[in-house]
Amino acid sequence: MWSIFSCVDILEARGERPLLLLLQQLGGWPVLEPNWDSERFDWLLLMAQLRLYNNDILISQWVGPDIKNSDHYIIQFDQTTLGLQSKDFFLEPEHEEFVQAYLRYIIDVACLMGAPSERAISHAEEIVAFETELAKITTSQESRRDTSDSFSKLTLRELQEKVPGIDWTRYLQLVLGRRIRPSEPVIVFDFKYFLGLSELLEGADTRTLADYFLWRFVSHRANNLDSRFEVAKQRFYRVITGQREVPPRWKGCVDHVNSHMGMATGAMFVRRHFDENSKNDTLHMTMDIMGSFENIMEKIEWIDDATKRLASEKADAMGLKIGYPSYILRSEELNLRYKEITIDPKDYFGNSLNVLQCLAYSDLHKLGMPVNKTTWSAAPAFVNAYYSRNKNQIMFPAGILQPPFYHRNFPRCLNYGGIGVVIGHEITHAFDDMGRLFDKDGNLNGWWSDEAVERFTEHAQCLIDQYSQYVDAEASMQLDGTNTQGENIADNGGIKQAFKAYQEWLEANQGEDETLPGIQATPYQLFFLNFAQVWCGTTTPQLAKTKLKTAVHSPGRFRPPQWSSSYSSSSMDIGEHAKHHFVSVEIRKRRIKKIAGEDSNPINVSRQSWKQNLANALIVLSSTTEDGEIEVRISVG
Ligand SMILES: [Zn+2]
Known part of the structure; x- marks a missing residue:
């Protein structure tokens, strides 16, 4: 191809x-x-x-x-x-x-x-x-x-x-x-x-x-x-x-093949670039961040106890996929996935039609089959993360488990400010204005009490109003607070959870984390620096305008500062904390726990089972892309 x-x-x-x-x-x-x-x-x-x-x-x-x-x-x-x-x-x-x-x-x-x-x-x-x-x-x-x-x-x-x-x-x-x-x-x-x-x-x-x-x-x-x-x-x-x-032709080639045969390119990417340790490490972080989510939710006064209990059940039932489905590294099984596709080395146009026909065929022929909620639906070589409302599942493909989001040898603060915030963001999607309509089994079902819905709507309106006030200077246009509300809710929730989880990690590690040589920044500051760095970028005025009209995410520059403006008192606490704990921190090497065991028995991981499987957990994933599935992406690529 x-x-x-x-x-x-x-x-x-x-x-x-x-x-x-x-x-x-x-x-x-x-x-x-x-x-x-x-x-x-x-x-x-x-x-x-x-x-x-x-x-x-x-x-x-x-x-x-x-x-x-x-x-x-x-x-x-x-x-x-x-x-x-x-x-x-x-x-x-x-x-x-x-x-x-x-x-x-x-x-x-x-x-x-x-x-x-x-x-x-x-x-x-x-x-x-x-x-x-x-x-x-x-x-x-x-x-x-x-x-x-x-x-x-x-x-x-x-x-x-x-x-x-x-x-x-x-x-x-x-x-x-x-x-x-x-x-x-x-x-x-x-x-x-x-x-x-x-x-x-x-x-x-x-x-x-x-x-x-x-x-x-x-x-x-x-x-x-x-x-x-x-x-x-x-x-x-x-x-x-x-x-x-x-754009250079090779980029178009990569995009085309990765979009249409993502598991095949994913296998190539994973073999060459994926650090297997990151699965276990990300699993630990996800557990920590899920714990923070529950602690934060517990303290929210405007949600009644019955609704909180159901929210907690939904969090417990949430499936987790990290990295890639294991079958893609077994050539025979991978070939089976593409067995209907014929590639003629001299016919690019025909090959493309053939791939499209196969996609359509596999979608239509799901009718009458049961939904396999353990399937892995995202191609591994994408820098992105997802929440599936139908499956109540979060997914972190191998592509996002690399800098600036994550590296096994990064100081912990950078990983929590990077992939940690993404994890919190995806968890929060289960409870944003659209995610909250679905229950723990992925069904549309009004499980919130009427009063909690009313209060949720009031709070969501605050965010809508807040973001609608911002003007993107590049496009000379206001943000669309309504269209971006789900993502803004997820951004606000994600960073709170990741920061709290990081604070707890620090406490458990006697307040010690590495810093970066040559940068006079505390680990707390580095947490926010890495978070902000993810959203650094440039755009043309035309693209800024187009995105403000169509994208569900706020522009990159509005993703970090809104949080700090909403929570300025917390930022001061952060500064005090930083001074107290990290005037001088010795750089040390953190060892990543080795993952024991083989992933020969694919499992669907829910939070209840994470704890049991943690000792020798590899997150094991199985097939396939599902069209028509409702997914929420963080869209970082
Ligand atoms: Zn999102």
């Missing part, structure tokens, strides 16, 4: 031909076909065909754990993404520059595919006009935060009655390749969107609809073509993100 992507000569020589051929098989892209026949166009069939290439256009459909019964897979429908990241970009006049760049991009790609420029211009304008109408019926991210408000579970028959404009049964039969009963249960997010879509489709021009479907597909597939398409994409990205240069 890598070698063919890197093999520029073949890509250049083939140009747009592989995609042209595919478009013809899909009925033809009207912008390229003056004699395109609208009579033969079947939009539902095309939508299903594109789903089988793992493309969700107009409708997002997947098979995922039932939100109210997370042990069972169920068919789910939702609105899908637009060609620009936010609906506001289509609708608000101040983003006209983005819309113009998008229009230009469609024209450029259509011309590269062989369309005459006049035709490309008129069709592109129709595509954007249609997508603007689509943006109008799309629900904004901030309005979708309360999952319990936005989803409905019903039978296929009921869905057909409520939204008759779409033949749901036929669509599902096309993608599943078999008959489906009217009593099949389905979950629908954003009913309003589907009602609006039905109406929009009724009045839509057939040719424009075909143009739109295939434009969205072409925009994805253009990534698998020659450098002319890359240049066109870069021109578009330059306006959206401010990025001035095309």
